[in-house]
Amino acid sequence: MLVIRSDLAAEIVAHARRDHPDEACGVIAGPEGSDRPERIIPMANAERSPTFYRFDSAEQLRVWREMDAADEVPVVIYHSHTATEAYPSRTDIGLAAEPDAHYVLVSTREQGTDELRSYRIIDGVVTEEPVEVIESYMFAHTGVDDVPDQG
């Protein structure tokens, strides 16, 4: 299950709407081992395409190093589909390379309807998972540690 703060879910959707009709993509970092998405980083889609996305390689290196230095991991990797449902495509599945991440997809194909869904993609196998959108992680048990988080 993905537990995600409502402001972060809203930011994913806003980014997807902003970049429509191109696919939008980004990452939400969180403390290693927490499974708690906290810091959203909208990424450039180097492909600038309605049917494909790829993180810019220089930006990805910079962001991954920042996460490493802060003991963070990519808890969520998100992208949008602009003409199809929010389900991983064959390409998405074939290229998924973060076995610990929640792959979040948003579909912007319909105005006014935001479809946000989450998946695990491991060794080519897709498993959809429930998404719980909450106001604050303060009282939610989202990870292995029971220490309440700020915010």
Next chain:
Amino acid sequence: MAVTVSIPTILRTHTGGEKSVPAEGATVSEVIENLDAKHGGIKARLVTDGSLHRFVNVYVNDEDVRFAGGLQAPVADGDTVTILPAVAGGA
């Protein structure tokens, strides 16, 4: 040339969970050969038909080797070689 190679999560099964490992070589290609000798199977995850897999990013320090000679990109003593699978997909 002794370099440090930063290993992405998905390839750490080859390095016993290590995030970074030492390797030797004068080019990216030699570094990958050296890695493969110590951590069998890793080369096949990076190289297809003699060139770098399209969706694997390899950097020497801050530079994506795709723009610096690919597998023939030179490495110097003390360099850091970072392997990152591209984050990509398509509808």
